[in-house]
Amino acid sequence: MARPRILVVGGGFAGVECVRRLERGLKPGEADIALVAPLSYQLYLPLLPQVAAGVLTPQSVAVSLRRSRRHRTRIVPGGAIGVDPKAKVCVIRKITDEVVYEPYDYIVLSPGSVTRTFDIPGLPDHARGMKTLAEAAYVRDHVIAQLDLADASHDEHERASRLQFVVVGGGYAGTETAACLQRLTANALKHYPRLDPRLLKWHLIDIAPKLMPELGDKLGKSALELLRARGIEVSLGVSIAEAGPDQVTFTDGRVLPCRTLIWTAGVTASPLVATFDAETVRGRLAVTPEMSLPGFDGVFALGDAAAVPDLSKGGGAVCPPTAQHATRQGRRLAHNLIATLRNQPLKPYVHKDLGLVVDLGGKDAVSKPLGVEMHGVAAQVVARGYHWSALRTNVAKTRVMTNWMLNAVAGDDFVRTGFQARKPGTLRDFEHTDVYLTPAQVREHTASLHTGT
Structure with a gap:
């Protein structure tokens, strides 16, 4: 039997931590892991003001993805611009501008966020x-x-x-x-x-x-x-x-x-969220406490792109888009993915700010x-x-x-x-927010995979 394919979208705190924990927890040959990341490094975002002020060099807050991983994960250098959850295919524009179609059995959506702007002239x-x-x-x-x-x-x-x-x-x-x-x-x-x-x-x-x-x-x-x-x-x-x-x-x-x-x-959440016909909370994908996306088989979401319920507060509160939550969500989701592969129960994400x-x-x-x-x-x-x-x-x-x-x-x-x-x-x-596909465009792209055209 073919090994399950796990596709992680995003090289930020949530995605990288999820990949690290998967590499540690999965047995050899238990699953194939791929990471879609437009950059070859994970950025430690909270220290950017010190880079701007010259206190820190840019290299000090950019951790190489290829240097730190255990070589069990295949890195796809590019960005996801659409997902067809029915066909279980992710549309990726590589850094060479080539568009490729990556099949998956389980997909982890952690594309992060982009700067929120308003309709202000100039x-x-x-x-x-x-x-x-x-x-x-x-x-x-x-x-x-x-x-x-x-x-x-x-x-x-x-x-x-x-x-x-x-x-x-x-x-x-x-x-x-x-x-x-x-x-x-x-x-x-x-x-x-x-x-x-x-x-x-x-x-x-x-x-x-x-x-x-x-x-x-x-x-x-x-x-x-x-x-x-x-x-x-x-x-x-x-x-x-x-x-x-x-x-x-x-x-x-x-x-x-x-x-x-x-x-x-x-x-605001990455424009990739808008390519889904899914419920959102203030622009973020509405997920369960286990970080699965209801109604979508094999789809999980976390970090800035997901409205993960904050069980430590209750009352419908969701976790704020911080590095602290994203890292810990990545850790929990990796454990849940491994549990899914082994037919074990999933655990909800619960964490109180330190x-x-x-x-x-x-x-x-x-x-x-x-x-x-x-x-x-x-x-x-x-x-x-x-x-x-x-x-x-x-x-x-x-x-x-x-x-x-x-x-x-x-x-x-x-x-x-x-x-x-x-x-x-x-x-x-800098943020290239105009490259994402609409749901209809995603289906049009992936339809060619089935027709052979």
């Missing part, structure tokens, strides 16, 4: 994201370039606009991005004697009434006061009405001269491990300790620790590479 053309490694590297180059261009300019209006920076999104990503980059530019400006430090201004805005509400009122207020003490202007209950090449209009009517708009206002950590750069941080509120150096130790321990390989841990130590001793580095200088690098350019 946003896709003028905003920059912080969702990929390329975006973090680009943002770093772009921000430092603004200092160089402001220093070279004789136009006071242009100089002022280049020294104004706007970050949209008061969650962890936006807050850490604004904090880390503000620290970088403030330190770098000491080496630009022609520039007036008073012109440098970072703005952090969010439509929500509170900054990082998950931290709680007390710790959230501490973080807000810390940011404002560092000169970051935080505006809550405000968003972007329009984005232009050299100015940004806020929803409260303010018009700000600005050449840098960084958009981190949340994420806590929250927010690294604001330097010695500034706020953390809430196991419900204990912390700030300052102690919180920084907890935050960095958690991230360091979550890295999967000793090579990654060594690189990150070395980077942190070097930054602590030598200070911030504000050299830019310049290789992105002629690329627009906006929200349109």
Whole structure:
């Protein structure tokens, strides 16, 4: 008999952890495993703000998939653009642009998420994201370039606009991005004697009434006061009405001269979810506590693309799209897949958050491990300790620790590479959300497999 084929879609926290546990738990020859991943590495997303600030090198947060696996998994370099659950075929566009059809017996959908945008004039053309490694590297180059261009300019209006920076999104990503980059530019400006430090201004805005509400009122207020003490202007209950090449209009009517708009206002499930005729919860596939997709044989979903019931809270709550949940869901789903192959009962996913950590750069941080509120150096130790321990390989841990130590001793580095200088690098350019098929297109593609045409 042919061995069961397990196809895992997505090389993020959920997919990679699922593959790792399958490789450990399956007996030799028990099943064939394939991983569909557009990149050859797993990205440790929570540390991207530190890459943008130059504290960490890009290589330190990118863990090679080929280096870390046990060579029992076949890697398909590309992205899934559609799934035909009746034919049990996944349509994949490889990185060579060749479209291939991958059959499966069990499919694990963990394609992650993409940046959530709204119908705001000018946003896709003028905003920059912080969702990929390329975006973090680009943002770093772009921000430092603004200092160089402001220093070279004789136009006071242009100089002022280049020294104004706007970050949209008061969650962890936006807050850490604004904090880390503000620290970088403030330190770098000491080496630009022609520039007036008073012109440098970072703005952090969010439509929500509170900054990082998950931290709680007390710790959230501490973080807000810390940011404002560092000169970051935080505006809550405000968003972007329009984005232009050299100015940004806020929803409260303010018009700000600005050449840098960084958009981190949340994420939404991968467009692959829309290729299914399945029930969704806020755009994520509605799955059982065991992470199977009801009504679809052999289909499982987890991570950012799935609304996994949060049994620790109840009341219809679903797990938030965090790395902590994605990793643990991948672990549980691997055990459930192995149980399925061996005709054993499946177990539901149950996990309570271990806590929250927010690294604001330097010695500034706020953390809430196991419900204990912390700030300052102690919180920084907890935050960095958690991230360091979550890295999967000793090579990654060594690189990150070395980077942190070097930054602590030598200070911030504000050299830019310049290789992105002629690329627009906006929200349109990095996430490729226009490649996915509709359900009808998927069926049309896979129909040829049965007709032989």
